Amino acid sequence: MKVEAKILLILGLFFGIVAAVYWRWSVENAGGVMLVAAMLLGFLPGSYYWWWSRRMRTRPEDDPTATPAQSAGVVGAFPGTSIWPFTMGMGAFFVVLALVFGIWLLVPGIALVTWALLGGIAEGRRGGRV
Amino acid sequence: MTDVLEHPVAVGDHGHHEDHGPRGVLKWLTTTDHKVIGLSYTVTAVIMLVIGGLFAEIIRAQLASPNGTLVSLAQYNELFTMHGSVMIYLFAGPFAFGALANIVVPIQIGAPDMAFPRLNALSYWLYLTGSITMLSGFFTAGGAANFGWVGYAPLSNSINTPGAGADLWIGGLLLTGFSAIFTGVNLVATIFYLRAPGMTMFRMPIFTWNLLVTALLILLAFPVLTAGLVMLYADRHFGTHIFSVAGGGVPVLWQHIFWFWGHPEVYILALPFFGMVTEIIAVFSRKPVFGYKGMVFATLTIAALSLGVWAHHMFTTGVVLLPFFSIMSLLIAVPTGIKIFNWIGTMWRGEIWFSTAMLMAIGFLVTFLIGGLTGIYLASPPLDFFTHDTYFVVAHFHSVVMALVLAGMAGLYYWGPKITGYLLNETIGKIQFWFLFVGTQVFTFPIYLLGLRGMPRRMAVYPHDPQWKFLNDVATVGAILIGVSTILFVVNIIVSWKKYPAGDNPWDGHTLEWFTTSPPPHHNFYRLPPIRSERPTWDYNHPEHTALGHGEHAKDEAR
Ligand code: HEM
Ligand SMILES: [Cu+2]
Numbered sequence: 001m002k003v004e005a006k007i008l009l010i011l012g013l014f015f016g017i018v019a020a021v022y023w024r025w026s027v028e029n030a031g032g033v034m035l036v037a038a039m040l041l042g043f044l045p046g047s048y049y050w051w052w053s054r055r056m057r058t059r060p061e062d063d064p065t066a067t068p069a070q071s072a073g074v075v076g077a078f079p080g081t082s083i084w085p086f087t088m089g090m091g092a093f094f095v096v097l098a099l100v101f102g103i104w105l106l107v108p109g110i111a112l113v114t115w116a117l118l119g120g121i122a123e124g125r126r127g128g129r130v
Numbered sequence: 131m132t133d134v135l136e137h138p139v140a141v142g143d144h145g146h147h148e149d150h151g152p153r154g155v156l157k158w159l160t161t162t163d164h165k166v167i168g169l170s171y172t173v174t175a176v177i178m179l180v181i182g183g184l185f186a187e188i189i190r191a192q193l194a195s196p197n198g199t200l201v202s203l204a205q206y207n208e209l210f211t212m213h214g215s216v217m218i219y220l221f222a223g224p225f226a227f228g229a230l231a232n233i234v235v236p237i238q239i240g241a242p243d244m245a246f247p248r249l250n251a252l253s254y255w256l257y258l259t260g261s262i263t264m265l266s267g268f269f270t271a272g273g274a275a276n277f278g279w280v281g282y283a284p285l286s287n288s289i290n291t292p293g294a295g296a297d298l299w300i301g302g303l304l305l306t307g308f309s310a311i312f313t314g315v316n317l318v319a320t321i322f323y324l325r326a327p328g329m330t331m332f333r334m335p336i337f338t339w340n341l342l343v344t345a346l347l348i349l350l351a352f353p354v355l356t357a358g359l360v361m362l363y364a365d366r367h368f369g370t371h372i373f374s375v376a377g378g379g380v381p382v383l384w385q386h387i388f389w390f391w392g393h394p395e396v397y398i399l400a401l402p403f404f405g406m407v408t409e410i411i412a413v414f415s416r417k418p419v420f421g422y423k424g425m426v427f428a429t430l431t432i433a434a435l436s437l438g439v440w441a442h443h444m445f446t447t448g449v450v451l452l453p454f455f456s457i458m459s460l461l462i463a464v465p466t467g468i469k470i471f472n473w474i475g476t477m478w479r480g481e482i483w484f485s486t487a488m489l490m491a492i493g494f495l496v497t498f499l500i501g502g503l504t505g506i507y508l509a510s511p512p513l514d515f516f517t518h519d520t521y522f523v524v525a526h527f528h529s530v531v532m533a534l535v536l537a538g539m540a541g542l543y544y545w546g547p548k549i550t551g552y553l554l555n556e557t558i559g560k561i562q563f564w565f566l567f568v569g570t571q572v573f574t575f576p577i578y579l580l581g582l583r584g585m586p587r588r589m590a591v592y593p594h595d596p597q598w599k600f601l602n603d604v605a606t607v608g609a610i611l612i613g614v615s616t617i618l619f620v621v622n623i624i625v626s627w628k629k630y631p632a633g634d635n636p637w638d639g640h641t642l643e644w645f646t647t648s649p650p651p652h653h654n655f656y657r658l659p660p661i662r663s664e665r666p667t668w669d670y671n672h673p674e675h676t677a678l679g680h681g682e683h684a685k686d687e688a689r
Pocket of ligand 2: 392393396439440442443
């Protein structure tokens with residue numbers, strides 16, 4: 001976990017330096033704002049990972065001498081198949097078409113997205129494929 | 131029944147993780163398997179390449195004579211806009227981080243799937259619906275978007291470009307933008323959390339490394355584009371004046387926002403392809419990657435610098451900090467140079483096997499070098515003032531993107547057998563390579579010269595000048611050769627359909643995907659080898675070499 005954290009923190013630091021130089025030197029603000037946002041995108045997750053990396057034991061994937069048997073057991077629950085991503089995609093499609101062809105398309109759009117959200121959450125609670 | 135995964139255990143233990151899900155269309159609609167999603171991405175993206183390529187062929191046919199009448203001036207605007215948009219937004223990006231990444235990254239790190247399989251499926255549906263949205267502009271009364279793939283303000287506002295085509299372009303980009311962001315989240319989580327035991331960060335294959343960095347760049351860049359598109363839509367329909375002078379807005383702000391996404395996007399497109407050729411060159415030179423850590427460092431440096439160069443696309447606006455953006459852009463040449471040297475170093479004294487994939491990778495190297503070198507010209511403001519908005523720029527980025535197409539083909543020939551279980555015909559592949567490679571140079575070389583002679587881009591007609599006519603004709607011949615290469619690819623798929631079984635490891639590969647079956651089982655592995663270097667499969671198959679350090683491998687094999 002340490003390497004992962006360091007990559008993000010170093011990227012954040014670099015963007016911070018670039019932001020400072022650019023903002024002082026340039027005459028517009030958009031670039032400075034975007035660079036500061038980039039810095040935060042390095043620092044926020046980076047410091048979270050760093051905080052965690054100091055609180056957990058070395059994971060098998062961070063241990064150069066780990067053997068495959070070391071992670072035998074349950075890795076996680078993976079849903080087999082699910083119709084909800086498709087349903088949600090269609091909902092988003094209608095929402096975007098509403099931007100172009102008329103506000104009424106928001107009705108099926110939002111309905112589908114909501115349905116998919118509820119269905120997806122329920123499916124997740126049950127643990128993937130049912 | 132919960133599909134809980136028992137992680138692969140000891141070597142030799144064949145588990146049973148078969149897929150009992152639905153088949154056919156229902157499988158396509160409901161799958162959350164990264165391999166099936168990756169294949170859907172691959173097929174869709176290749177169809178987009180063909181559509182974008184058709185637009186390009188029409189463009190070149192129109193330019194075959196100075197006063198071409200094949201299409202009207204208005205249609206020409208739609209064509210180059212949609213050619214660029216389809217190629218960048220719907221082909222190159224999704225092919226890079228959606229198609230092969232989806233298939234290969236989880237397997238390369240020994241993971242059973244992506245970290246968020248359902249989110250992964252949603253990414254695909256957003257990509258597909260976004261593509262349909264953008265292309266459907268052609269079927270509206272006013273035609274498709276016609277303001278160039280960059281949608282500059284104020285041309286893209288509701289007065290200069292009314293009509294549904296422009297809004298469909300914006301809507302399509304919103305959908306594909308979210309698709310990209312979700313894929314980025316998924317890749318980072320997968321690579322950070324689902325690596326197999328012993329697969330430390332510095333043992334990840336370079337392809338996976340490059341996709342990690344690509345995913346980080348996606349997360350840094352795409353939200354900016356999405357925000358910009360929302361502002362553009364608001365300007366068009368809600369009466370805001372963010373990008374219009376009339377209401378106190380700033381048109382050039384759009385360019386800042388667009389290119390703050392747009393330049394990192396160049397590397398979001400390129401890094402995955404760099405990763406592909408790195409793997410391919412190493413495997414077919416029968417050597418480990420030369421300078422592994424240098425490669426990783428170069429990738430990270432390129433990504434970091436790429437956020438600070440956006441306004442090199444805006445030198446001629448007269449309102450950007452020329453020295454800052456010029457210096458930052460030139461700095462990128464350093465890590466890129468490291469990569470080129472490392473690729474050559476990997477081939478150096480290797481036992482090179484000139485398979486189709488390797489030829490395509492070498493073709494990439496040459497073509498990308500040309501594109502990279504002319505990019506250095508353009509990073510210098512005085513030279514850019516002279517060539518901006520001419521065909522020189524079109525030629526520069528076509529050297530780059532055609533190099534990526536070559537790399538993508540290399541990837542398809544190399545990894546296709548893993549996912550389908552069947553090889554493609556090598557003879558047709560090599561003929562395809564020569565058409566693609568020669569066609570690319572024949573297409574780009576004359577348009578570099580046309581650019582230097584001042585021919586502006588985005589013009590449907592041009593002055594009668596025998597020299598210009600000749601150079602345009604040569605470029606059109608190049609485009610035809612490229613078109614033939616694409617047809618040959620389709621022919622190859624048909625001819626080779628289920629003909630040449632690939633076996634698990636047809637190329638004596640290095641990385642974990644070559645350890646499992648072709649195609650891999652439902653959760654990718656029945657068993658895993660011990661992971662002691664960045665090429666575990668090779669170590670497993672060549673136990674006599676594992677004790678040696680990296681430098682020693684290289685020398686031994688070359689002898
Ligand atoms: C068959 C191969 C290709 C040919 C013959 C071709 C041809 C062309 C031509 C002639 C133009 C200039 C149109 C004009 O300015 O009037 C153009 C523009 C462009 N091409 Fe291609 N192209 C090909 C492949 C690609 C690929 C693979 C990509 C990206 C992955 C791409 C991206 C673009 C972009 C972004 C533009 C700029 C569009 C604009 O000005 O808004 N092209 N292409
Ligand atoms: Cu750029």
